[in-house]
Amino acid sequence: MIERIAIVGAGLIGASIAHAARESGAAKSIALYDADAGVRARARALSLGDVFDDAAAAVTDADLILFCVPVGAMAEAAKAAAPGMKAGAIVSDVGSVKQAVADAVAPLLPEHAVFVPGHPIAGTERSGPDAGFASLFKGRWHILTPLGDSEAEKNAVATLATFWETLGARIDVMTPARHDVVLAVTSHLPHLIAFNIVAMAEDLESVTESEVVKYSASGFRDFTRIAASDPTMWRDVFLNNREAVLEVLGRFSEDLAALQRAIRWGEGDTLYDLFDRARRMRREVIEAGQDTAAPNFGRDTGGEES
Numbered sequence: 370m371i372e373r374i375a376i377v378g379a380g381l382i383g384a385s386i387a388h389a390a391r392e393s394g395a396a397k398s399i400a401l402y403d404a405d406a407g408v409r410a411r412a413r414a415l416s417l418g419d420v421f422d423d424a425a426a427a428v429t430d431a432d433l434i435l436f437c438v439p440v441g442a443m444a445e446a447a448k449a450a451a452p453g454m455k456a457g458a459i460v461s462d463v464g465s466v467k468q469a470v471a472d473a474v475a476p477l478l479p480e481h482a483v484f485v486p487g488h489p490i491a492g493t494e495r496s497g498p499d500a501g502f503a504s505l506f507k508g509r510w511h512i513l514t515p516l517g518d519s520e521a522e523k524n525a526v527a528t529l530a531t532f533w534e535t536l537g538a539r540i541d542v543m544t545p546a547r548h549d550v551v552l553a554v555t556s557h558l559p560h561l562i563a564f565n566i567v568a569m570a571e572d573l574e575s576v577t578e579s580e581v582v583k584y585s586a587s588g589f590r591d592f593t594r595i596a597a598s599d600p601t602m603w604r605d606v607f608l609n610n611r612e613a614v615l616e617v618l619g620r621f622s623e624d625l626a627a628l629q630r631a632i633r634w635g636e637g638d639t640l641y642d643l644f645d646r647a648r649r650m651r652r653e654v655i656e657a658g659q660d661t662a663a664p665n666f667g668r669d670t671g672g673e674e675s
C-alpha cells in the first residue's frame with residue numbers, strides 16, 4: 370500500500386484512479402488537483418480525496434504522483450507541480466502518447482524525483498470527474514515505459530506495477546517509442562477512421578442526417594461511440610504521435626487503395642481472403658479476453674439488425 374498518491378487532472382482517468390485506489394486500498398490517502406475550478410468543485414462533491422487549489426501543494430506529501438491531464442497539458446502540469454515534489458517521489462502519467470510526454474516532462478522534474486511514464490489501456494468515450502468509476506482498469510493492460518534502468522527506476526517500476534495491479538490491471542513494460550507505434554495501430558488509427566467516417570456521413574449531401582441516425586445500427590453506430598471521444602484529448606494524441614500515426618496511415622491508405630481496386634475489378638477472392646483474415650483477428654481478441662463473444666458486443670438490441 371502506498372501512503373499517499375497525488376492525482377493531477379481529475380477527469381475520467383484521474384477520478385477513476387481515485388475511486389479504484391480507495392476501493393482496492395492501493396493508497397492510504399489521495400490528494401487531487403485540477404486546473405479547472407469547476408472540476409475541483411465536482412471532485413470535492415464526489416469525495417474523490419483531499420482536493421487542493423494549487424498543484425505544488427497537492428503533491429507535497431505524495432509518494433506517487435500521477436499526471437492525468439491531456440497529453441498537450443503534461444508539461445504545464447509538471448512545471449506547476451514540480452516545486453512541491455518530495456525527495457524519492459515516484460512520478461508517472463497516463464497519457465496516450467509516451468515519447469512526446471517523456472521528452473516534455475522529464476527535464477521539468479527535480480532530480481530527486483523518479484519518473485516512469487505509463488498508459489492504462491482502458492477508457493471510455495466520456496470525460497470529466499463524473500465519468501470516473503472504480504472498475505475501469507480491471508482486466509485491462511497498463512503499459513509502463515521506463516526511460517532508463519537505474520536502481521531507482523527499477524524500484525519505481527516495481528512500485529507502479531504493484532499499484533496498478535491492485536487497481537486490477539495487468540502490466541506490460543516497453544520503450545516509449547515501441548508503445549507509440551503499437552498504439553498508433555491499435556488505438557490512434559481506429560479513432561482517426563471513426564472521426565473521419567462520422568464526419569463524412571454528416572457531410573454527405575446524398576444521405577440526410579436523419580437517415581444516418583435512423584439506420585445507424587448497421588455498423589455506423591459503433592463508429593459513433595468511438596468518435597464521441599474527447600476532442601482535446603485526441604487532438605493532442607495526433608499532434609504528439611505524428612510520426613507513428615503518419616507511418617501506419619500511409620500503410621492503411623495503400624491497403625485501402627488495393628481494396629478499392631479489388632472492388633472495381635470484381636476480385637472476390639482478394640476481398641474474401643482479407644475479410645477472413647480480419648475475422649480471425651476478432652477471434653484472437655476475444656480469446657485474449659479483450660472483448661465479449663456475445664453477438665453485438667453483448668448489447669440487448671431487441672432483435673435489431675447490426
Ligand code: NAP
Binds near residue numbers: 402439442464
Ligand atoms: P478528461 O476527462 O478531460 O480530464 C482531464 C482533466 O485535466 C480535465 O479536468 C482538465 O481540465 C484537466 N487539466 C487540463 N490541463 C491541466 C493542467 N495543466 N493541470 C491540471 N489539470 C489540467 O481527460 P481523460 O479522459 O481523463 O484523459 C486524461 C489523460 O488520460 C490524457 O492524457 C489521455 O490521453 C489519457 N487517457 C485517456 C483515456 C480515455 O479513454 N479517455 C484512456 C487512457 C489514457 P479542463 O477540462 O478544464 O481542461
